[in-house]
Amino acid sequence: MFDPFNTLRTYFENRFPLTPEQFEYIRAQYIHKKLKRGEFVIREGEVFKYGLFVAKGCLRRYIIDAKGKEHILQFLAETWWISDIQGMLHGIPSSYFVDALEDSDVLITDQQGNQNVIENIPGFADAFIKGVQKHHQSKDNRIAAALSATAEERYDEFMEKYPSIAQRVPQHMLASYLGISPETLSRIRKRQSRRK
Amino acid sequence: MFDPFNTLRTYFENRFPLTPEQFEYIRAQYIHKKLKRGEFVIREGEVFKYGLFVAKGCLRRYIIDAKGKEHILQFLAETWWISDIQGMLHGIPSSYFVDALEDSDVLITDQQGNQNVIENIPGFADAFIKGVQKHHQSKDNRIAAALSATAEERYDEFMEKYPSIAQRVPQHMLASYLGISPETLSRIRKRQSRRK
């Protein structure tokens, strides 16, 4: 039987050692929530005060611009985190939406639980910060790519970085993420399948 | 005579009250550095362990992509900050460059000094976090704009947000920031000057 906490444990153990007692402590800080496809986790304007770990499934984070157009900023599959430090600590409302693309299993902790883990599990804070760092660096790269790379280059880069995501999200959402039209993405794929 | 610490004081006082004693405390945490035009503050691969406040002048932050092309990610003029939390706390090397576009005056503090201010000046930590939040939100918006807005829309948005920056940076750098060719930017400006 699938247990989302096993996924969490494996995730941690890949980063730092964890005794059974420590894991039990961690487990107590999280609650398990099942999400139906299409279910929202965060809506724009709401205050999101939690840390969320994706144990199974896939979510997306997106904004809606002034013209009413959706832009997918991020896909979140297994072992990805999302947390809004500003919402958690300062009650600042979210500027984006998050919803589930598949039926998913997520683990959620509140500000206090997050703080508990940071203070009591050596290694967690460090891993947390490194994750945040990576995220921001990847945002910088994405800005540069969006500004100068061609549609196909952005597609190739995505396929290289996240091959498994590409297989499970609808193609038009991948197009939204890449900032290209669904038609163009379809043509790129066709072209690439032809040449070998 | 210009005193960069006055700029810092004004900046703080606009955000939270500050007694003369508190300001003297803050002053002791920073050192003043003059930058020549073209001088580097951070190079890719170096570890940047400081917090930097621009009291006068203008800097730029940019990356160089796999094709060797520069992409300006950010301009930093008066009262802007740059700090690399990851470098400061974890020795992680920078992924970008920062240099001066004009002769500039900056105030620099090290990790300890930054920590001192956070712990001893109520209001600073809050302002710091809000600034970080704004920065990340603006990155998200920039990704969305780069993916879907036209060159002219991006230009207009920039002019509205940062009118004073546009007047002082070379036009081809603004083009680099916007992700358009210098020729296109020149044409956009001409078109807009004609119509009124």
Added chain:
DNA sequence: CGCGACGTTGATTTGCCTCAACGATTGTGG
């Protein structure tokens, strides 16, 4: 003073969007 960097303007090309039409798949209600 002279060179190089910068901005402008014109001509041409092209990558990608839009519009449109069409199968295939999904899922929903009668």
Added chain:
DNA sequence: CCACAATCGTTGAGGCAAATCAACGTCGCG
């Protein structure tokens, strides 16, 4: 359980925004 609608991906035609290539004037700096 089937029928119909909606959603999704594919393909084609046409158009446009912006890149590229090229030439030229100007300014600032060494």
